[in-house]
Every structure is written in C-alpha cells, then in structure tokens.
Amino acid sequence: xxxxVIFLMLLLVLPGTVLSAQQASQTxxxxxxxxxxxxxxxxxxxxxxxxTPAPAPAPVDKTPLQQRPYRVTVEVGFSGPEAVDPQLxxxxxxxIRHGFDRMYGAMWITNVLESSWFVPGSTESLERLAVPQLxxxxxxxxxxxxxxxxxxxxxxxxxxxxRELDVRIQELTPITTRKVxxxxxxxxxxxxxxxxSFRPILLYASQTLDKTELEFVVQAGLIIPPDPAAAQLRExxxxxxxxxxxxxxxxxxxxxxxxxxLCYVRITGFNDVLGSGGLSADEQAxxxxxxxxxxxxxxxxxxxxxxxxxxxxxxxxxxxGRNLQQIGVRQRPIAASSRVxxxxxxxxxRPLICLRVDQVAKLRQTDVSAxxxxxxxxxxxxxxxxxxxxxxxxxWLYAYSGSTLLARVPYxxxxxxxxxxxxxxxxxxxxxxxxxYLLRDELVDMAAEKAVHMSLAKKASEAKNGESFLExxxxxxxxxxxxxxxxxxxxxxxxxxxxxxKAKNSAAKRRVESLIGRMSDSLTKxxxxxxxxxxxxxxxxxxxxxxxxxEDPAGSSGSGR
Numbered sequence: 025x026x027x028x029v030i031f032l033m034l035l036l037v038l039p040g041t042v043l044s045a046q047q048a049s050q051t052x053x054x055x056x057x058x059x060x061x062x063x064x065x066x067x068x069x070x071x072x073x074x075x076t077p078a079p080a081p082a083p084v085d086k087t088p089l090q091q092r093p094y095r096v097t098v099e100v101g102f103s104g105p106e107a108v109d110p111q112l113x114x115x116x117x118x119x120i121r122h123g124f125d126r127m128y129g130a131m132w133i134t135n136v137l138e139s140s141w142f143v144p145g146s147t148e149s150l151e152r153l154a155v156p157q158l159x160x161x162x163x164x165x166x167x168x169x170x171x172x173x174x175x176x177x178x179x180x181x182x183x184x185x186x187r188e189l190d191v192r193i194q195e196l197t198p199i200t201t202r203k204v205x206x207x208x209x210x211x212x213x214x215x216x217x218x219x220x221s222f223r224p225i226l227l228y229a230s231q232t233l234d235k236t237e238l239e240f241v242v243q244a245g246l247i248i249p250p251d252p253a254a255a256q257l258r259e260x261x262x263x264x265x266x267x268x269x270x271x272x273x274x275x276x277x278x279x280x281x282x283x284x285x286l287c288y289v290r291i292t293g294f295n296d297v298l299g300s301g302g303l304s305a306d307e308q309a310x311x312x313x314x315x316x317x318x319x320x321x322x323x324x325x326x327x328x329x330x331x332x333x334x335x336x337x338x339x340x341x342x343x344x345g346r347n348l349q350q351i352g353v354r355q356r357p358i359a360a361s362s363r364v365x366x367x368x369x370x371x372x373x374r375p376l377i378c379l380r381v382d383q384v385a386k387l388r389q390t391d392v393s394a395x396x397x398x399x400x401x402x403x404x405x406x407x408x409x410x411x412x413x414x415x416x417x418x419x420w421l422y423a424y425s426g427s428t429l430l431a432r433v434p435y436x437x438x439x440x441x442x443x444x445x446x447x448x449x450x451x452x453x454x455x456x457x458x459x460x461y462l463l464r465d466e467l468v469d470m471a472a473e474k475a476v477h478m479s480l481a482k483k484a485s486e487a488k489n490g491e492s493f494l495e496x497x498x499x500x501x502x503x504x505x506x507x508x509x510x511x512x513x514x515x516x517x518x519x520x521x522x523x524x525x526k527a528k529n530s531a532a533k534r535r536v537e538s539l540i541g542r543m544s545d546s547l548t549k550x551x552x553x554x555x556x557x558x559x560x561x562x563x564x565x566x567x568x569x570x571x572x573x574x575e576d577p578a579g580s581s582g583s584g585r
Contacts, residue, residue: 089227090246090327097162098124098136098171098218101145106177112207113138116175119211127215127251131244145174147185147201155194164191165276168225171218175210182210186217190225193266193353194281197221198440200358220358224256226263226329228350231342237292237330238342240352245327256354257329260417262436263289263352267340270347286336286433286445289352290387290418293330332387334418334434357412357438364435365407366423369446375406376447380424385416389432397422412438423447425454428535452523452532453539459516460543463509467550470503477503485566493570497563506551513543 100120102113121136128134141161142149150172162170168191176183182204188197200221202213226240240263242256249255265287269280331352333342341350366376382397400408410419419437423430431447477500484492517540524533568574 089241089243091244093131093133093244093247094169094225095167096124096132096134096169096171097167098134098173099139099142100136100173100175100214101139101142101149102175102177103144103146103149104177106179107175112177116207116211116214119208120173120214123211123215124218127219127249127254129247129250131247131249131254139172142172142174146176147174147183147199150174150185150187150199153187153196155189155196158189159194162189162191167191169222171221173214173218175214181205182207182213184210184213184217186214186221188218188221188223190223190353192225192268193283193351195283195353197223197355198358219254220356224354226352226354228342228352229328232330237332238289240289240329240331242294242327242329245329248326257291257294259291260414261291261354261356262417262439263291263331263354264439265289265339265341266351266353268349268351269345270349272347275347284335284339284341286435287339287341288334288418288434288436289331290334291329291331291354294328295324295326296328334388336431336433355439357417357436359412359438359441361409361411362435362437362440363407363409363442364437365405365442365444366402367406367444367446372444372446376402376423377404377406378402379406379430381408382422382424383410384420384422385413386420387418389420389434410435410437421445426457428453428457452520452527452529453535456516456520456536456539460539463512463516463543464546466504466512467509467547471550474500474503481563481566485570488569488571490570490572493566493572506547509547509551510544513540513547516540 098120100113100117102116107113117136117138121134124132124134124136139145153172158170170189170191172187172189174183174185176185183201184204185199185201187199189195200217202217204210204213225243227243229239229241231238245256265284267280267282267284268278269282271277271279333339335341366379366381368374368376379402381400381402383400384393384397385395386393400410402408413419417436418434421431421433421435423432433445433447435445477496481493481496481500484490484496517536520536521533524530524536564574
C-alpha cells in the first residue's frame with residue numbers, strides 16, 4: 025500500500041513533471057538510446073528540420089546522341105477578334121499536335137499546348153521576344169527546342185508566324201510568316217513553318233583520315249521521320265558553329281557559350297551506304313548452292329555526316345578539348361537574299377562606304393572558281409545585297425581597299441535577312457599606303473627632272489657649250505637622292521608603327537612593315553651603286569666632249585641631299 029500512496033501524492037503535487045516525463049517517453053523511438061547529458065529529445069527534430077541537403081546535379085542523359093530524340097515544346101499563342109472562341113483554339117492546337125506527330129514521329133518528344141504567357145500571340149510579340157526572357161521558362165534538362173507559334177485570327181483569315189528557340193545555344197531564329205484563310209490551313213501552315221524553322225543539332229566527333237573534312241554525329245540521326253520532307257540533312261546544307269565549355273564537376277552545367285561568327289561547315293557527305301563488300305568471311309551472308317540471293321543493298325548510316333570547315337582564319341573548332349562541346353547547327357536560307365552591312369571590327373558605327381567586294385563561288389578558299397567573280401560596291405550606308413544560290417550555298421567575299429586585300433571571309437546568304445559583317449580596321453595601312461603613293465610620285469618626278477637635265481647636258485656637250493653643261497650638272501646635284509628618300513620613308517614608318525603598337529594591332533603592323541619593305545627595295549634598286557657609277561662615267565665622257573678638263577662634277581652620282 026505504501027508505494028501506491030507515494031505515487032498518488034507525487035501525482036497530486038507534481039502533475040506537470042509526470043506528464044512531461046510520460047510525453048518524453050512516448051517520443052523516444054523503440055530501441056533508441058536515451059539522450060546523453062540530460063538533453064531533451066525535442067532538440068533533435070528541430071536540428072534536422074533546419075538542415076537542407078545540397079541540390080543534386082541535373083541528371084545527364086546517357087543515350088547515344090544518334091538515338092536520342094529531340095525534346096520539343098510547342099507553344100501556340102492566339103490573338104485577334106476571332107480567337108475568343110475556345111473551340112477554335114483547341115481545334116487548331118489539336119491539329120498542330122497531330123501534324124507534328126505525323127511529320128516527325130519518334131524523332132520528337134513533343135509537348136504541344138496553348139500558351140498561357142504568350143498573349144497576345146502576334147508577329148509583333150514574336151519580334152519583341154528576347155533570349156533573356158525565355159531562359160527561366162525552358163530548362164535544357166526538360167526542353168531542347170521551343171517552337172513559338174503565333175496565330176492571328178481575323179475576319180480576312182489567319183496570319184501564322186513562327187520562331188524557334190534552341191535552349192543549348194540560347195538563340196532565336198528569324199521570324200517566318202504565312203497568310204492562310206481557314207483553320208485547317210492555319211494548323212498546316214504552323215507545322216510547315218515549324219519544320220522550316222527547326223534546326224537540327226550535330227556534334228563534332230573527329231577529323232577524317234586525310235584531315236580535310238570533319239565528321240559529325242547527328243542527334244536522332246538513327247530515327248527516321250515518317251515525312252521525307254522532315255529529313256534533317258540534304259545536299260548543300262550549311263552548319264553554323266558554336267562552342268560550349270561544360271563544367272568538369274557538373275557535366276550538365278555550361279560554363280561558357282561562344283558563337284563563332286563567319287565560320288561555317290558545308291555538308292559534303294551523309295547517309296553513307298555501308299555495303300557488305302568489305303565484311304570479313306565470318307560476317308558475310310551464308311550462300312547455299314542452287315539458291316540465288318539478292319545482293320545486299322547496304323545499310324545507310326544516317327547518324328553521321330561529313331563537312332568542310334570554312335573560316336576567315338584560325339578558329340578553335342575541329343580540335344580536341346576537355347569538356348568541350350563543338351556544335352554545328354544546321355540552318356537553311358529563309359530569304360532570297362541578305363542585306364549585309366560592312367563595318368570596321370573596332371568601330372561598328374563606321375560603315376565602309378564604296379568598298380569593293382568580289383563574290384567568289386567556290387567551296388574551299390584554295391579552290392579555283394569555275395565562275396567569274398561578281399563585283400559589288402557598298403552603298404553610302406556601307407551595305408550590299410547578296411543573293412542566294414541553291415548550287416552555291418556559301419561564297420567567299422574578298423574586300424578590297426584600292427588594290428590591297430582587306431579581308432577574305434566566307435558567307436552564307438539567306439540565313440539572316442539583315443546582317444552585319446565586321447572587317448578589321450585598316451586605317452593605319454591605308455594611311456601608310458597613301459603616303460607611299462605620294463613618295464612614289466616624288467620619286468617619279470625626280471627621275472623625270474633628272475632625265476631632262478641629263479638631256480640638256482648632252483646637248484650642251486655636243487655644242488661644245490661648257491657653261492650650259494655645268495649649269496645642267498649643277499641642277500642635277502640639287503635633286504634629292506637616296507639619303508633624302510630614306511629619311512622620308514622612315515618618317516612614314518615610325519608613326520604608323522607607333523599607332524599599331526598602341527592599338528595592339530599586330531596585323532596592321534605586319535602590313536605596314538610589308539609596304540615599307542617593298543618601297544625600300546624599290547629605292548635600293550633605283551639608287552643602286554652600279555647605276556651611280558655608270559652615270560658618273562657618262563658625265564665624265566660628256567665633260568670631255570664639251571672641252572672641259574677632267575674633274576669630278578659635284579653631284580654627278582645623283583645622291584643629292
């Protein structure tokens with residue numbers, strides 16, 4: 025009885041303590057150790073709740089690129105008075121979804137939906153879109169391509185516009201537009217514009233054995249689309265080049281994205297037929313006597329392609345690098361011509377007016393063109409128009425300033441309707457070239473004046489007129505010689521080299537040194553010692569013929585001042 029009485033007395037005196045002990049005993053899990061040093065068990069859950077685990081890196085898809093379908097999101101925006109009908113919008117979206125499924129099949133993992141943010145869906149809205157606005161909406165791990173389609177519904181019909189966003193290279197294509205008159209035609213036009221705007225991705229793999237071409241792996245190249253018009257590659261396609269430096273610790277994170285301007289890859293081979301002729305005996309088909317088998321037609325390797333790199337100079341494409349993705353984006357012309365503005369590289373606000381440009385149709389820079397070059401002059405805005413040619417999707421542009429070649433760059437017309445080409449600033453070389461023209465004119469004038477005085481000296485010698493002979497020789501001695509022209513040449517060279525060094529323009533410095541060197545060689549040949557000796561001997565003969573004593577006349581060598 026005594027223990028029961030003691031328990032009741034404790035319950036009456038300290039009810040909160042007993043209840044707290046019971047609650048604490050209930051919170052301790054079965055089989056767990058009691059808290060040490062009298063610590064309460066409520067502290068542990070609070071500590072666990074405040075700790076946040078580090079975010080896990082994005083998963084990397086291990087599927088081979090040739091077998092990996094594109095993850096495409098198609099968002100359709102509507103505008104116009106007729107777009108208030110929800111049934112009309114739903115029908116157009118449904119037909120677009122079915123159209124892309126019939127066109128690409130398993131090549132695309134497509135998500136077609138009516139956009140909730142692209143409102144109103146119009147051509148003007150597409151033009152105002154910028155890549156920074158879309159970075160947070162599309163993540164590479166979920167979407168690789170985004171097709172933004174605007175359908176303007178008016179009483180006169182439907183205006184359909186489309187742009188493609190490539191999430192990997194963070195670039196929007198130019199707008200393509202079409203006018204139709206029925207909802208079915210609007211959905212059909214949206215599918216065709218999406219097909220034309222879609223840019224397949226190729227990844228650089230290696231160089232060919234002869235080091236003349238590059239080999240690429242085509243994404244989803246082994247997945248054949250149901251529609252032949254949706255084929256990823258065809259003859260004459262052009263690739264634009266990009267570099268992506270990936271994080272070493274997190275392969276799904278991009279550290280640096282670089283677009284290589286004026287650098288293209290011209291497709292020269294794809295869908296190569298792999299026949300059975302080169303297979304070993306063990307891999308050859310079994311032949312049975314008396315049974316005729318059809319020869320193997322071969323298997324087409326649609327997952328690889330070859331191309332020629334076209335660039336204006338040395339570029340970091342087609343080389344080896346750790347964690348470096350070298351991407352080729354196939355882009356086809358969307359316009360019949362490109363309006364190109366020629367500007368200086370370090371002064372984009374200064375157009376190159378009346379610049380002579382030769383458009384040469386050839387593949388490699390070292391090739392010889394079978395067609396004559398087309399000569400074009402830039403207008404007062406520094407612009408020129410380059411027409412597309414299905415037989416020659418790329419051209420070489422030779423830009424001249426006078427007779428000197430300023431730049432030699434490849435260009436693919438039609439990819440961008442309005443474009444800008446940045447050429448190197450050649451003002452230093454042009455200034456030197458102008459000064460050398462003036463110096464050359466002075467040399468020509470001096471040579472002509474010297475020839476006149478020599479002719480007068482010959483006539484005076486024939487007439488035995490010693491006084492006139494001496495006057496002609498004295499006039500020749502006042503003409504500038506090699507030392508004077510050498511000083512003038514150095515006065516042209518020194519400030520030009522200083523300007524090039526301050527601007528850190530090594531190319532301009534090399535051009536200046538080349539021009540000065542050629543002019544120096546011309547002066548050396550003109551004032552050669554053997555010519556001066558021959559001139560002195562001729563004057564000595566004329567002096568004797570004029571009846572004057574043998575005496576070396578001053579300035580007979582023509583060295584002058």
